[in-house]
Amino acid sequence: MSTQYQMIVVDDEIDIAETLADYFEMQGFAVKVAVNGQELKKILPEFTPHIVLLDLNMPGEDGLTLTRYLREHTRAGIIMVTASAGQVDMVVGLEMGADDYVGKPFDLRALLARVRSVLRRTQNELPANTQPVQDARKKIGKCLLDVETRKLWEGDTEVPLTAMEYDLLMVFLANPNRPLSRDYLLELAHKTDADPFDRSIDSRITRMRKKIEPDPDKPATIKTVRSVGYVYIPNA
CATH class of the missing domain: 3.40.50.2300 (Response regulator)
Structure with a gap:
């Protein structure tokens, strides 16, 4: 290293x-x-x-x-x-x-x-197979994600964000309106082969929704695609 x-x-x-x-x-x-x-x-x-x-x-x-x-x-x-x-x-x-x-x-x-x-x-690396997001701050749900500082903001309040949550948000931002499978999300976020039976991605998405969705019980920004995974809807 x-x-x-x-x-x-x-x-x-x-x-x-x-x-x-x-x-x-x-x-x-x-x-x-x-x-x-x-x-x-x-x-x-x-x-x-x-x-x-x-x-x-x-x-x-x-x-x-x-x-x-x-x-x-x-x-x-x-x-x-x-x-x-x-x-x-x-x-x-x-x-x-x-x-x-x-x-x-x-x-x-x-x-x-x-x-x-x-x-x-x-250490400020983007997940593999994603393209850099041009603007320093990107709106996602009710929040703004600062890609330079890796911080999530709701108004003037910083919202705690783990490294993997940041990676997942970057994956979604780089793939708007594109359904992404659970395996694909796990592979990008972990940078390794995904376990097809690993459901931890669901708990992470649930946690992220609580942070970025105006109504986490009725998610509009990161929506579930039945039998596939999830899709990011910008400006929802």
């Missing part, structure tokens, strides 16, 4: 945290370890992470609470690393703002690939 990315590993199992730290340091990352939320909050003022590997099940503040905290105080990519395999945990984690989700046990090389994928999304 030409840039030395900064990573924080948050896991109360110190052997796992140290294994991850050692591996990613060998891959060129600068890594700090925190065993709980209190340590994480002590590290943040002195060490700005590009990405955080965050365990879900920890005593005290759990991964979901810390995901919300990180979203409010940093622009880091967040990957939840957990022994829990529950679909509900995954969906809630994504709803809270995590960018990806990895179950234990995991292959370190596969985790590295996911980390690099999230970093690509968070």
Whole structure:
């Protein structure tokens, strides 16, 4: 990597945290370890992470609470690393703002690939196969998306936006009035082959609608195309 990315590993199992730290340091990352939320909050003022590997099940503040905290105080990519395999945990984690989700046990090389994928999304790169949007601010629903700062605004209020949500909005903006399949959206947003049974795209679209649609229960900007996926309707 030409840039030395900064990573924080948050896991109360110190052997796992140290294994991850050692591996990613060998891959060129600068890594700090925190065993709980209190340590994480002590590290943040002195060490700005590009990405955080965050365990879900920890005593005290759990991964979901810390995901919300990180979203409010940093622009880091967040990957939840957990022994829990529950679909509900995954969906809630994504709803809270995590960018990806990895179950234990995991292959370190596969985790590295996911980390690099999230970093690509968070380091001002457009998804593959999309064209740059010319204007700095683009209207989408009731909001304006600033493509230079990667921020979403409703009036003068900034609307929290994850890296993958930004990528998905950019995909829609680059493909107005074109029905896009779930697999296509996942492939562009993840920059990898999509799992045809992965329904996480639906929860992400639902969350985005709550942010950009005047009436999320009757979406007009990002509409569902039955048996296909979704379509972006500009000026809806």
